[in-house]
Amino acid sequence: MVIKDWTKITPTLSQPVLNCIKKQGFATMTPIQAAVIPLILSCKDVVAEAVTGSGKTLAFVVPMLELLMKRAKEQSLRKDFVYAVIISPTRELALQIFKVIEQFLEEPELQHISLSLLVGGRSIEADAESMKKGAQIAVCTPGRFQDLLAERKQLNLPGRVKDLEFLVLDEADRLLDLGFTATLNTILQYLPRQRRTGLFSATQTKELQDLVRAGLRNPVLISVKEKASISTPIALENYYVIVEPQDKLLFLLNFIRNRKIWKGLFFLPTCACVDYWAHVLPALLPDITIFAIHGKMKQKRNKVLESFRLAENAILLCTDLMARGLDIPAVQWVLQWEPPSSPAALVHRAGRAARAGAPGCSLLPLLPAEEAYVPFIRANQQVVLQDWALSGDRLIVTDKLRNKVLSVLHAQQRRDRAALDKGQRAFVSHVQAYSKHECGLLLRLRELPLGHVASSYGLLKLPRMPELTPEHRRQFGAPAAGDLACIPYCDRQREASRLLKLDEYKKTGVWPSKKKKKIVQTKPWEQAKQNKLDKQDRRKKRKDLKKKNNEEGKGKKRRAVTQEELDELAADVALIKKLKKRKISDDQFDKAFKVDK
Known part of the structure; x- marks a missing residue:
């Protein structure tokens, strides 16, 4: 599709919107903007699919403001009514959209339009109060908006949305992945059917198609890709590298130092992994600022993200919370500890680099047993991974580097028991997450050398886990010398509590805890998952057999009473x-x- 000038769009955009677009430096439209904006302005429902970083936010913000300005000319907008709702999966993405709209509303002709941000992590009473004052545009997360609709009766939000003009579901497939299907269905029941609706996403799923049928009327499907054969931005270079499990951390440290990074995102599998590496990496990368963010950080997330945006030489450790929609233009590299649990997530992770046509790269380390993931992701997601070994940049892991890194990690764990605990939790959560991979036929837990993986975490000892076999313990080697029970917490209060529990343990032989845990026989994650699948399969077979017998008349029939x-x-x-x-x-x-x- 030919990229158009903003002034040549039909219907013609108003001057206030054009002025703001010019101030923000968007001289021309991207293909998704050129395709979607005229359709929405002509009162069409739209389902838009485009690669990440292609400008989807402006594709719905611009027509939304145009529709509100047109309505204001025909009849004045009521202060207490909501005329546009934008729903996003995370509060970070909602805040980003909120700030984009704020820039438009700085124009004098648009200042009469009120805007509100409704997200979790803060008092719901504050959001209810902001809605009472007036919010003609609401940017929200689904859970908070449902609470305001269904639970805050005194607010009467269902009455305030009866003249809704425009509904946007941003990153719609992610909304469904996070389990918001029932929430969205509830929200749609409160909204009027005579509205414009836009669904925006980088990928299409069956669940998304079900939502389209439920919430849109005769929508126009727009799919814009920069190349038919790939689903990531054309300026993004995706690499993979085969490394031994015990050398993964060492390779990544060498990689970062050789690039003299800069600014990058480092995706880790779990919140516990983010906490551990955020604790120990500053000592290994003293010249780089380390930030950390994950879903369990409720209050600090916006502050951390803003600090990372302003930093010049920094790495943000994160989970897939950061994989969708967020626009941080200066990100040059996206690093990943391992393949994401969902193949589609790889597209979104890598797409945090190469935003809006800027160059960017991503790197995915794979173990030798995971090499089949490369052709799989090419066929499944149209993502081409290039072999980093062919780039000519050889990063050699030496015994000197290994000993130095392990000594630093061990020293931190011996100095503060918090680091020891975080390392144990990180490794256990990593193994659990690996067992739940959607592509479990390729990434098999039983083929993962857990002893070597534990070595890459720099653990002093292996935790107690049913998955660990004698072979894994041989891979790990002997635990670190010394009595690990004597390692103290730097936090005095935690250390005092630990010493009291230790004394009680020596007397009773049972470690005290707040709650008495029910003793159950533990099973490996992979086995527990397989047992669950087998149970579901048996239930389905019984159901199918019963249905078949009923159809053939073989089911039990009650004898007729004479x-x-x-x-x-x-x-x-x-x-x-x-x-x-x-x-x-x-x-x-x-x-x-x-x-x-």
């Missing part, structure tokens, strides 16, 4: 009533029922 049996039952009931009323004697009753005495 009229003779009904008459006999009525006579018996009549005799019982006569006995109760003393119209017959006990002997007569027994004789009638042929009771032998």
Whole structure:
């Protein structure tokens, strides 16, 4: 599609919107903007699919403001009504969209339009109060918006959205992945059907198609890709490298130092992994600022993200919370500890680099047993991974580097028990996450050398886990020398509590805890998952067999009751009533029922 000038769009955009677009430096439209904006302005519902970083936010913000300005000319906008709702999966993405709209509303002709941000992590009363003051545009997360619609009766939000003009579901497939299907269905029940709706996403799924059928009327499907054969931005270079499990951390450290990074995102599998590496990496990368963010950080996330945006030489450790929609223009590299649990997530992770046509790269380390992931992701997601070994940049892992890194990690764990605990939790959560991979046929837990993986975490000892075998313990080697129970917490309060528990343990032989845990026989994650799948399969087979028998007439049928049996039952009931009323004697009753005495 030919990229158009903003002034040549039909219908023509208003001057205030054009002025703001010019101030932000968007001289021309991207293909997705050129395709979507005219359709929305002509009152069409739209389902838009485009690669990440292609400008989807402006594709719905611009027509939304145009629709509101047109409505304001026809009839004044009521202060207490909501005319546009934008729903995003995470509060970070919602905040980013909120700031984009704020820039437009700085124009004098648009300042009369009110805007509100409704997200979790803060008081719901504050959001309810902001809605009472007036919010003609609401940018929200689904859970908070549903609460305001259904639970805050005094707010009467259902009455305020009855004239809704425009609904946007941004990163719609992610909304469904996070389990918001029921929430979205509830929200749609409160909204008027006479509205414009836009669904924006980088990938299409079956669940998304179901939502399209439920929430849109005769939508136009727009799919814009820069090349038919790939689903990531054309300026993005995706690499993979085969490394031994015990050398993964060492390779990545060498890689970062050789690039003299800069600014990058480092995706880790779990929140516990983010906490551990955020604790130990500053000592290994002293020249780079390390930031950390994950879903369990409720209050600090916006502050951390803003600090990372302003930093010049920094790495942000994160989970897939950061994989969708967020626009950080200066990101040059996206690093990943391992393949994401969902193949589609690889597209979104890598897409945090190469935003809006800028160059960018991503790197995915793979273990030798995971090499089949490369052709799989090419066929499944149209993502071409190039072999980093062919780039000519050889990064050699030496024994000197290994000993130095391990000594630093071990020293941190011996100095502060918090680091030891975080390392153990990170490794356990990593193994659990690996067992839940969607592409489990390629990434098999039983083929993962867990002893070597634990070595890459720099652990002092292996945790107690049913997945660990004698072979894994041989791979890891002997635990670190010394009594690990003597390692203290730097936090005095935690250390005092630990010492009290340790004394009680020495007396009773049982480690005290707040709650008495029910003793159950533990099973490996992979085995527990397989047992669950087997149970579901058996249940499905029974259900199918029952259905088949019913169709063939082989199911159990209740025998029909004859009229003779009904008459006999009525006579018996009549005799019982006569006995109760003393119209017959006990002997007569027994004789009638042929009771032998």
